[in-house]
Amino acid sequence: MRECPTGAITVSDGQGWEALVGEIPDRVGGMTGRRRLPRRAVLRGLAGGVVGLAAAALVGCSDAEDDASGGAGTATARGGGAYRASITGVFAGVDPHAAVYAGSGIVAVAYNYLLRQEVARPDIGRQMDLAESMELGPDGLTWTFRLRPDARIAPNDQGVPERALDAEDVLASFRRMADPATGATAFPFFSQWVDTFDAPDERTVRLVTNRPFAWTPDVLGDNLQGAIAPREWLERGTAVRSQAVGAGPFRLESLQEGDRAVLRPNPNYYLPGLPRLDEFRIQLFQDNATQRTAFASRQVDTYLTADHEEAAALAQSVDGIVSTRHGSTGFNSFWMRATADPWTDERVRRAVSLAMNRQQYVDLLGKGLGHPMGPLKPLFQDYALAPEELATLQPFDPVEAARLFAAASVSAFDVVHPAAFTLADYASIFVRQMAEAGVTATARPMDTAAWLAGYFGSQHTATLAPNQQYKTPEVGLRWYRTGGVTGTGTYAHGYYRADIDSALDGAASIFDAAERQEAYRGVQRLILASDPAYLNIYNLVNHTLLYDDVTGLSPGPGAMDLFLMRDVRVGA
């Protein structure tokens, strides 16, 4: 077990935080007296008033607005300024333990975590947060966290007292994560690995796993899983889905679903002077063209482009922006229900893999930037198989694929996919590649909600599927473990093996990083040799654009909140 570094956050010169009070305009206008309108007057008015209205409208239209920056304007900039992130999608709630859409970005900065770390961002390292220290006992099972005394809950209008978080808050959060009814993202961890947890005193929390589990800090340090919320707040039932009250670096000032969230620094935050930003705003867009236009006119500060060509075009046409290329968390897969024909036949599963030219997806969809993908995404670096080895373990061989399909007497199959995702091109490439191996694959787009319900209940026979981001190799490889990715049998393809289960559990129990990486590479070799029922296809490279006066932010997968709570600034 390595020693845990602590207190890696540097406190910069702060300028103090003051609530920004906007001007509230008086409403103007009022009721006029009632007057009876004769019919002829209405008709004449309709006809005769047209010219005047047209003129008025034209004046409004030709308003000499020469503000080239467009936008409604930046909020009053003080200290670190206002940072405006943009996302296409919905918040879908800010439940500290179950938010998975854009709301998770709010959870990450409004609540605390015992610590923070991201496997895919080794550059960030481990950041201790609510826990000042973390120790693993000699049994390899008992994790002890010593809590800091000064993490005080932010001012709020929900009646939650502005007190310091303590061990009871951590236990209340753990209990909620472990409750299957919560739908917590950390539930598989608690159900499969955690034996007990308790609090010897108000500043100490102990968590005991039933087997050695090396990913414990990663799960608890994951912004999607390990949020610690005040216990009084967690007792509010559904209120936690629409508001956030925590002791994190920001407090949620307003949240308008489908529109925007505005966060301001928590004046009680335990690191004085941080975060530097005066305002953090998440602006939602429902249309990609709108989001792009908002970025190009500097109404938001960041934009994730569709591909490098769009990034280059924008960088050329808009002054003062910086493009950052980085790995992406998203990837696409092919899922087969191994309990239904033809997927019960391992030859058919192998044939599909052999018929897939994964590089072609990268070339066509990612304009050449991306990676053919094995069981783990390349972002996991040394945990993932090297591209050369991957190419030999999941080769492209349409001739052999055709032979296997013929041997299994398979000439056609159906494959569904969600219509709302941008999967049409992906599906058409898949269909064409199968045709080259002599099989007619018919792609059937489905309503997204209907598709998700079918996928959740393992009702599809075969599906192309966009995937979520998995923060650790352990979660990504759960697709191949008995119990499936959620550990509760949902999305289960039905093809599991005891030797793979055992190898996965063994790898997760190794604390030495290098040994664990080798163990995970070994598990993946075992998986690929077993003709799995779940095939990852490709993972593309992303390009994030930022204006060059946004400093202290390193775009990349996950952990953006770690930058936001530190030195991110906008403007001079």
Added chain:
Amino acid sequence: MLTYAARRAALAVLVVWAVSLAVFVLLRVLPGDPALTGLGAGATAEAVARARAELGLDDPLPLQYGRWIADLVRLDLGASMLDGVSVTAEVGRRLPVTVELLVLTMVWTVTLGIPAGVFAARRRGTPPDGAIRLGAVVGLAIPSFWVATLVLMLPQQWWGYAPPLDGAVGLFEDPLANLRQFLPPSFVLAAAPAATVARLTRTTLLEVLGADFVRTARAKGLAEHMVVTRHALPNAMIPVATLLGLQAGALLGGTIIAEQVFNLGGLGQYLLRAILQQDVAVAQTLVLGFAAAAVFLNLAVDLSYGWLDPRVRRP
């Protein structure tokens, strides 16, 4: 007139009830699980089951329908299944956006459509008449979502200008910013109805201008502009007024696209999100609200038609 109004109102209520039933049933028979959609792909089966129970989705359909209608009668619109936010509060926040968009669209429709129609009628057969008729066809033919995207993106690319896109600003909060936000989408939305109005105005005005009473007016020596504005146009406006009412109802659906592209955060955007996310509580209430608004706009048109043209009221 009262009997006529009562009959029309009763019919409107009946239609709204039928719509409520249709919306309720259709949203229930759609494949998918609203509870799962709300919880997200990582939900456990237990969590989904609990959410379904909490949302009453496992109850018999008649019971669910009765509960929904009873809540509506009490003006309790429920809460979003996605984030738990009160639908009443969201509707209150978003309604002014949609109403303003509709009002401005109608202003554009009237200010562009009627003058164009009058102008074309008075210059029948001339190149300007042809140009207006061609423009009307173009306005009807080009899809508004495409025009909306162009109206948004091209000024930004050409001149670096874009309207504020970070959520709707209230009219009384910042009138200038508000108009910069609302004029482009309302103009785009008005293209098709203005074209329709222009064509109808032209046709009806030409018909009226050939009527006997117009010939009489001219014979009395009235100036042509007086003949048109005081005698012909008011009569030509009766079917146009009817059409405008119907257009207002139809435009409710059009707001979805405009609000989406211009990021206005009105009821249309709310409805679209609810449908895509299977947020049944929101979707069924909003669809019913949109339908009821359209029905009562039609009722208002029917009643105003009876008021504007007394012949309609005659048995």
